[in-house]
Amino acid sequence: MYLKSIDVKVLGYVIMPNHFHGIFYIPDHCDKTINQILANGKRFIAYDIIKGLEQQQKESILQELFHSTSEKAKMSGKKHRVFKTSSDIKEVLSVEMLITKLEYIHRNPCQGRWSLAGDYTKYHYSSARFYELEKADELLTDYREVY
Numbered sequence: 001m002y003l004k005s006i007d008v009k010v011l012g013y014v015i016m017p018n019h020f021h022g023i024f025y026i027p028d029h030c031d032k033t034i035n036q037i038l039a040n041g042k043r044f045i046a047y048d049i050i051k052g053l054e055q056q057q058k059e060s061i062l063q064e065l066f067h068s069t070s071e072k073a074k075m076s077g078k079k080h081r082v083f084k085t086s087s088d089i090k091e092v093l094s095v096e097m098l099i100t101k102l103e104y105i106h107r108n109p110c111q112g113r114w115s116l117a118g119d120y121t122k123y124h125y126s127s128a129r130f131y132e133l134e135k136a137d138e139l140l141t142d143y144r145e146v147y
Helices: 034-055 059-067 071-075 095-110 128-132
Strands: 009-015 020-025
Touching (some): 034 059, 095 128
Antiparallel strands (some): 009 020
16 A cells, blocks of 8 residues: 555565565655665554554563664654664666566575475465466566566
């Protein structure tokens, strides 16, 4: 919802157990930077995670997230720290680079220590099925529509 409201398009993604890969198209008329977009996205996701943990009465996890919050953050009203403050942002400079990044992120669930799927097109939390098997995904915009 948030991304659509500011006209940012998701061109590809993979959700991993401890990180996320995303490829976004930010139009020139968007008044937000990628850092602002990420910060807002993390904030909205964190609210949902905390809400779910509260509903499930996961007190030990909530306490861990509370204790990982700095005193300065607590003073400004933050109660839980859900995400680390890190990101590895790279600007996509060409269609070839975009395709290379898509191939990398789509294969990530099958690599190394993860082995989350034997076939990357079968990993549920990925845009690979959209591109490789032409399966509908309401979150995505086909990169060929914007490049």
